[in-house]
Amino acid sequence: MIKVILNGCSGKMGLLIEKLIDSEEDISLVSLHDEKNPLENAPQGDLVIDFSSKPGFMKSLEYAYKQQLHFLSGTTAIGKDGYEKLKEYSQTIAIFYSPNMSLGINFLAKILQENLNFLLKWDLGILETHHRAKKDAPSGTAMMLADIFPNPVPVNSFRMGDIPGDHKVVAARNGELIEFKHRATSREVFARGALEITRWFINCPRGFYTMRDYFKIN
């Protein structure tokens, strides 16, 4: 049984993870945390799962580090300093970070990575569309996709309706155009992805892991 300490339990992703874990046999929740109930003196667990804001992310990362627990986070907009903290602590504990836990979007990232030389001969662009409540733009996922390329790629954003998350990478050259599109049909896909990754990640030794590591093996 994998024992989870969940940070960000009252956010949209946190609520979905609670709901999904309820029906899993090999994963259980040992404590729930958010801004009102910050992560201190939690019961013993195997890993911290964090879907929160930057301050919540920082606190829960510190906690995992002190307690020497695995740390898995999908919090976006963690900044350069947040990212460096992850790298630093990953010398001591196992850390998994991805701003997007869906297998589909990370499959696209893998394809782009593997075919970089071919795609660099094309003109590139990225479009992402999310629900109107999402404040950061471009999305962390769009930036992850753009960062695959050595040269800057234009990224456009829309905020509208209740779109869980659309991402599109467009490549054009004279005579042809290719589009790689991903649509999350519900937010559950991110929560489900997080649990699928957890089952693999819990057995990883200390180090820094991303979706690329997950895809190498799975």
Place this chain on the structure above:
Amino acid sequence: MIKVILNGCSGKMGLLIEKLIDSEEDISLVSLHDEKNPLENAPQGDLVIDFSSKPGFMKSLEYAYKQQLHFLSGTTAIGKDGYEKLKEYSQTIAIFYSPNMSLGINFLAKILQENLNFLLKWDLGILETHHRAKKDAPSGTAMMLADIFPNPVPVNSFRMGDIPGDHKVVAARNGELIEFKHRATSREVFARGALEITRWFINCPRGFYTMRDYFKIN
């Protein structure tokens, strides 16, 4: 026989119009002009067709005004002053202006206009994609579409490959998303549209005309 004085004859649109007029029986070219051969002392014609740059647009508009000829222009990025000149001279001559002569895109504009009240309850966005040689962004067409709405609509642009012109208006609200997309499959569509409009426009009295006037009747 409709006698055309063409300004912008060495640009992409100008060349297409020349080619198309060649195979028309009721329209003929009487003189061709561009930066190297500006519009002065042209033989007698019925109308000036202009697909050029802002300076070329201004010169050919002045010429049509002095000669009291019909003036049809599809030049984009003519600025507020260019637009006001059109309005002013249209008190004396017949002027048709549209930054996009395709029937399809103007059909979309008509639909948006007619259903404004319904669409204002939705979150809106516009995306346009054009070939990498197009310098102005957003496209004149995207701005025409955005200007239909009383509130500002976010407009995103890509410049890539040899795309003749893609435009998309997206509308979303909780639970659903609508897209109106238009794709020009070749630049010929703009030239062909210009000639279809010319046949109707040549019989219009002085005044300012746009695609909306064309759709009212045709």
Place this chain on the structure above:
Amino acid sequence: MIKVILNGCSGKMGLLIEKLIDSEEDISLVSLHDEKNPLENAPQGDLVIDFSSKPGFMKSLEYAYKQQLHFLSGTTAIGKDGYEKLKEYSQTIAIFYSPNMSLGINFLAKILQENLNFLLKWDLGILETHHRAKKDAPSGTAMMLADIFPNPVPVNSFRMGDIPGDHKVVAARNGELIEFKHRATSREVFARGALEITRWFINCPRGFYTMRDYFKIN
């Protein structure tokens, strides 16, 4: 307070309607029915809402007719005989029928209807994509869209994943292509639409109503 007798209460749409009505102040459920608990001797209500199968549809329509209640149905694949029954009984009771209760899709239908003459000059096609559990193909909505046109329109279908419902009407002619796309981002949109329509429909006199009537006024 509008009192609803719900048929198809254990189906996906039925469950959503129950959930939504729970949080409405002006609508309440008086009885729930499905195959195991068919619609007989229900407590007094104002209208029957039916989202079921063809047999369930037929039974609940008969019940509404006998009890002289308003009848609103979104059941698909009701066949020609089901449709004729609706027409027949609508001489005595008020009947609203639409295989798709989303405002967006019906807005598209309205646009196609209003611009029929223009669109008939284009080549047309319809594509619909639904979750893999949907058995009938093409969807009732796609057929409703196709039936707007006097000539046959090719309709293509995909069944995959958990897509709540994508519909696309494509129109092409030489040089250009237009797409009208609709995406239901969640099934709730159909339930929410049904309740919005109910508030208007409950005050309608006997007769046969569709989304077109709703749009005329709202």
Place this chain on the structure above:
Amino acid sequence: MIKVILNGCSGKMGLLIEKLIDSEEDISLVSLHDEKNPLENAPQGDLVIDFSSKPGFMKSLEYAYKQQLHFLSGTTAIGKDGYEKLKEYSQTIAIFYSPNMSLGINFLAKILQENLNFLLKWDLGILETHHRAKKDAPSGTAMMLADIFPNPVPVNSFRMGDIPGDHKVVAARNGELIEFKHRATSREVFARGALEITRWFINCPRGFYTMRDYFKIN
């Protein structure tokens, strides 16, 4: 200098290849053939390029075989017997065959091939749209894409307007949807692809080659 014997010279692809070769320095045409001027007693050349119909394909393949020339063909709908002839003769001469010479579409094919195990867990579908003059459906390209998968994949087709060629592979599972789209923005892309491949293919020894071989090396 690569000397080309062109079969199908009066078809759309043939005309484009002639036009492109005109402006190439390392490729030249030595003779042009079509139904009225079939391939017999052509001057000496290095390879036969064939974009024709099935009978034209068969004749030009026989000719290349007799003369022991390289044979490159993009003719679609060649049937099972045509395909077997290619295989048979490739034991003696070098043969390149692809129903679609665009690099983009073949890049998609490569991606699908390389990620077959991942994609087999998803529901799959293919949509292709071509101009109304195209008679065979589904397109040879759509069938090539479908044949990558061991299980049958539903393929849908539209014939409309003057679309040079749209192909889309859709993959969905619970919670997400991926689309791989390719659009030929002009038919030139196929002719240009054929010449790019010719430069590589002319140095290949006898054997049967497809785009996969081209991508392995280039």
